[in-house]
Each structure stands twice: as structure tokens, then as C-alpha cells.
Amino acid sequence: MYSKAYSRTVLIPPLVWVGLFLFVPYLILFLYSFWQVRFQVIVHDATSANYAEILHNPLYLSVLFRSAGIAAAVTCACLLLAFPLAYYVSFRLRTRKEAVYLLVIIPLWVSYLVRAYAWKTILGSDGVLNKLLEFAGVIDHPANFLLYSPFAVILTLTHIYTPFVFLPVYASMEHIPRNLMEAASDLGASSSRAFWTVVFPLALPGALAGITFAFVLSLGDFLAPLLIGGPRGIMISNIVVSLFGAAYNWPLGAALSFVMLVLVIAIITLTERLEKRL
């Protein structure tokens, strides 16, 4: 064990860092959320009008709900892709496990922007998908509903966040002792029964961690909707960005940010509790 003095000393730099660059900005943001804009000037008059505006103006709530819906769809899609993949890599692959694992990781090394733009070139009206469908004779003129839609956002975010679900699920599956599967089979369970009674419950904490990542990260995403969402694919973070930008309503933007922050903290606390119960 280290001495108390030593523990305190090494704790100082990270605490200062977090305090200076996380808590102080949040505090400033929090203060801003109670101020208001009058004649293009931010006035330091305390008011709860910003929060009231968020609750009463249907625009904000509907975009918030749509964002949550998109995030939920992304989370489901990620889980549906990542869980079977993790099971296959962890339990079925005997050789080349690392190679497949690496294939899942590699996209994480590619810039987010590059991946989002890649989908633009695939889904666009002059894109790879349309050309392919035209070539195959499925369609005779380019389908333009692919790009600039919630669907495009869900697709892109699913692609980006699937590894975030795969990794914790895979890690928890790798920790399942292999003889448990043999025991299940020995006791008369079919392989699907063994999956649902042994693998699934034991991989659930990992899945929960993964879906928390995917949901929280896609809820707050603003680049994918900006690049490929179009007007119908707008999400709550895009509104925050515009409030801090062109709209010049920092107090409302701050309030909206705080609503999201509280939402996200609530989700993380909830899943953490759930995880402990499993």
C-alpha cells in the first residue's frame, strides 16, 4: 500500500484536470442555462424560462423523442449484429479468432468523418448502391430516399457503434468457462438451450454495457445527422449546435444540453444498477 501523502499527491493532477476542464465548464454551462438573450445580448438575469421553453415548445421535445428513437433503433441494430457475431467468434471459431476480432476493431481506427462520408458515397443518388441497383435492373432511376433520411443516420451510426457493443459482449463471453457449455450438453441441453440458459444470461452484463455505450453515444451524435441526415434526420445535438451558432441563443442551448446530460446520467446510473443485479 502507498502512504496517504503519496496517494494524495498523485491524485492532484487528474483532479485538477477534471475540475478545470470538466466541472468548471459544466458549471459555466449550468449558469448560462438560467440567463437570457435580449436584443442579441446575453443578459445575466436569472430565469427558468429556458427550461420552460424546452418543455412547452413541441419542436424540442419532438426532436428529443426522435433522437431517442433513432438511438434506440441504432442500439437494437448494433445488438442484433454484435451479439451473434461475438458468440460466433468466441464459441464457434477455433482458429483465426484474433484475425476476425481485429477485423471488428479496425474500423475504430478510421476517422469517424471518413466513415460517415463513406456512407454518403454509398447511399447518394449517384452513389454505389444506386448504380448497382440500376445496373441490376431493379430500379430505372436513382432512389433518393436512401441518403438524407433517418434511415441513413441509423445505418451510419449502427456501422460506427457496433464495435462498441461487440467488445464488451465478446469480453464477457470469453470469460464464460468452456466446461459450462459441456456441462449443459452433458445434462441433456440442446445447443440452442445451452445458449439461452448459459451463454445469454452470462453475457448479459456485457450486452448491457454495450447498449449503454451505443445508446448514449448515438443520442448525442451530431455529425452523422449533419452529414447524411438531411432535414428529416435532424437530432437534438444539431439543435444545440445551431443554438450556440447561428441562432445565438446560448442560454437555451445550455439548458437543452443540461436536459440531455441529466438524461444520460440517469440512463448510465440505471444500467449500472441493473448490471450489479445480474
Next chain:
Amino acid sequence: MGCLLSIRNVSKSFGSTVVLDDISLDIAAGEFLTFLGESGSGKTTLLRIVSGFEQLDGGEVWMNGERIDQLPPNRRGVNTVFQQYALFPHMSVFDNVAYGLRARKVPATEITSRVEASLAQVNMRAFSKRFPSRLSGGQQQRVALARALVNRPKLLLLDEPFSALDANLRKQMQSELKSLQREVGIAFVFVTHDQQEALALSDRIALLRHGKLEQVASPRTIYNVPRSAYCATFIGHSNLLKARVTDGVARSGGLEWPADPAAGDAVFSLRPEHIRIVADTAPANPDAVRFRGTVLTQFFAGAQELLEVQCEGGVVLQVRAPNKGAILKELTLEFPASKAVRLES
């Protein structure tokens, strides 16, 4: 008792390594049979072929007149107690034991009574709501036994079940296992590398070496009449005497004893405890071989002394003699000629 399980000409290789080489073995109903061998002898692989976790390369496995080597593990009617118990960590003791019955769609009321009866059998009824992580090694072992036996298998396979237990608990679990086996009357196939455990528990021992059966016999037979030098030294200690047999007499460095008449070079096994120290003046025993020797080393081992004795002819023998509390030097010794067992070369 009839033959329950029949292993016929089973072979298995991993890559270019032959793990099992043409093994044939019958197991009777209600029998306690042990696969004994060092690590790498193929004993665990043979067990896993019976349970269905390994596929055989050649040969057949039959149970009750039905060929089972192509069946998946969940349709074989055998159950296994795994080396590290393999209890499901997310289920209570009750749910662990009920797992096999639920998989076989046994009615719920029957499940409750059978699980409780099975837990009572291993004295774990009070623990049915506990989770495995809250149990000691011995308790987990008992749950693993109950989980297997509740399914009423015709054959129970045990893969080194006591290897994780400390020595005292091991002894206790051994005797519990033996009485449990008598009680349930199910055939047990037990894998171990511990020869003491094998001798204490088994009706028969199948001694494996490099994927081949060295000897299959009762513990007494395998100890008293080992078939090969490996059997003689792996199970217990033995003096291996290289001798030349002519005219029904075996000769080895000054020792002579009557042997079966097949002439030629042969190796004999003589257990250290079969050599006795006798008084010089004792009357000659016609069935015994008497000789004089010099003690080279003397190890005190509690009730016994372990001696290394050099005979007049030069052969060095290990002798296990009762502790008389004296330093021994020059001795007269004898052994019954029948105890020198001729080994197969």
C-alpha cells in the same frame, strides 16, 4: 452383471500424436472402474469419447446394445462430474441440480422432489438456495455429484473430481463417493492420476500408458500380479530383478528362485514389503529364498523402515521392514519365491 458399456478398438489422434491406440474395454453395470495413468496417457480423452465431447477416429462405443459413438453428448444417457465442477455460476444450487431434469422436460412437481432427494443424498439439502460462489470446494463437488446423479444415468463419468481438493477433504470425499456409488448402484468411470485413489476406490483399474492399456484388473490383482514393469512401478513400489531363467530356476546376481520353466532373460517384480528380515538361526523355509545383505541406506518412515540392501551377489533391493528402533547393518533376509512375479517383456 451384464456388460453395460463396450469400448471397441477405439483410436484417436490429435494431429500426428496418437492419443489412444486400439483400446478395447468392457464395463459392467454397477461397476466402479478407474482409468489410471499419467498426464498424456489418454485417460481423459477416453472419458471424453464416452461422454461425447471428443469424436473417435476409429472403433465403436456401445451402451446397452446401442451404438452411441455418433450420438451428441446430450443424447447419450451418461452424465459427467467435471474436473472444476463446472457449476453454473448464475444459478442457485437447486437450479443447477434441476438443469438436467428441465432440459428433459420432466414435470415440475417431480423436479422438486427429485432435486431435493438428490441434494439430501450428498448432504446439501440445506444449501439449495445458495449460489456456487458461496460454497466451499467440497460443497461444490457434492453439488456437481447431485447434479449428475439426479438424472439417473446408467453410467457416471468422473474426470479427476478431487484434484482441486486438499488432502484431508480428498480422503473424506473418496469414502463418501465410494458409499454413494454402492447406494445408487450406478456404474462409475473415474479418471485419476493418483494410484492411491485408484486402489482405494475401484472395483477394477484400467492402467493406461501412451494411449494403450497396460493392464485391466482388480486393484489387488494389479498390485500383486503386475503385468509389466510399468504396472509394477507405477502402482506402488517394486524391485525389478533382471534374471536369466534356465531349467525352471531364475538367477539374478547371486539370488536364485524357482520360476516357470520358459527359458531366457526375464524381468521379475518383487515388492519391498515381501522381503522379510529373519534371524540367522531361523529354520529354513522351503518356499522362501534366503540371502544375506548389507544395508546401504536406512530411511525412517514412521511405522516402517525403508532400506536399501545390497545382496552378496551385488543386486540392490529396496526393503520395507517394520520399525524395530535399531540401526541395521548386516542382515539375513528372505522372500517367498511366489512373490517374485515374472513380467511380460
